[in-house]
Amino acid sequence: MDSIKRRSDCPVNLSLEVFGDKWTLLVLRDIIFFGHRHFRDFVQLESISTNILTERLKRLVDNGILKKEIDKDNQSSYIYSITQRGLDLVPIVIDMYHWGAIHVEGNNADVNYLKRVTGERNKVIKEITQKLKKEHHVK
Amino acid sequence: MDSIKRRSDCPVNLSLEVFGDKWTLLVLRDIIFFGHRHFRDFVQLESISTNILTERLKRLVDNGILKKEIDKDNQSSYIYSITQRGLDLVPIVIDMYHWGAIHVEGNNADVNYLKRVTGERNKVIKEITQKLKKEHHVK
Secondary structure, three states, X not given: OOOOOOHHHOHHHHHHHHHOEHXXXXXXXXXXXXXXXXXXXXXXXXXXXXXXXXXXXXXHHHOOOEEEEEEOOEEEEEEEEEOHHHHOXXXXXXXXXXXXXXXXXXXXXXXXXXXXXXXXXXXXXXXXXXXHHHHOOOO | OOOOOOHHHOHHHHHHHHHOEHHHHHHHHHHHHHOOOOHHHHOOOOOOOHHHHHHHHHHHXXXXXXXXXXXXXXXXXXXXXXXXXXXXXXXXXXXXXXXXXXXXXXXXXXXXXXXXXXXXXXXXXXXXXHHHHHHOOOO
């Protein structure tokens, strides 16, 4: 397709340089689906090492997808918030949910939720985005 | 969200175990946007090593996302075709294009193509899918 020229500057490649690894996308899934916002929550991620988690969270913050601030409710802890750039990744995570629920055996997708993701994708994305926007005080 | 229970069986995690790395998604991008179908084409991928490419192509075939067959036009060469499972990844690659084009500086997205991806996402996905379906003889 002519619309993609030099491949290293291709938007797909540049996107993947930011979030194209399993752990980064699992951290985003935890924020989007589980409401996780603290290191102690993310560390429950499927057998992630604390080193990798620390590096991935730093990369997400450096790339403006998450914000890291002192937690007002617990001054000795940090809290992560999603940004608008992060919210714009919600469709990709939803599509990954959809693909896995359709194509990978043994997945635990909820039948009714899958129906909604299939039939009302845009509505589901809007609901999640608005909820996160409110909870994470995204401007 | 209650709809995702045991996390290792979560559809997002299972999807990422299949295609959740940069090289796998770049191979898919090459098929979708550049019409590549041979090892010699994929090897031009951004500084990929032949070992990694071999492993990723094998994984895509093992997971039923690509098919590998002897090329009828050149019996000493293999040709890769996308399957329906692979076609169902087109939306994810399109969304990655969109995110990168909006959020990463220095990307080379074509303004008119980005407009189409933004305003007519479903139509763009349908066009790409139908073209690939025909060219790759997807049943």
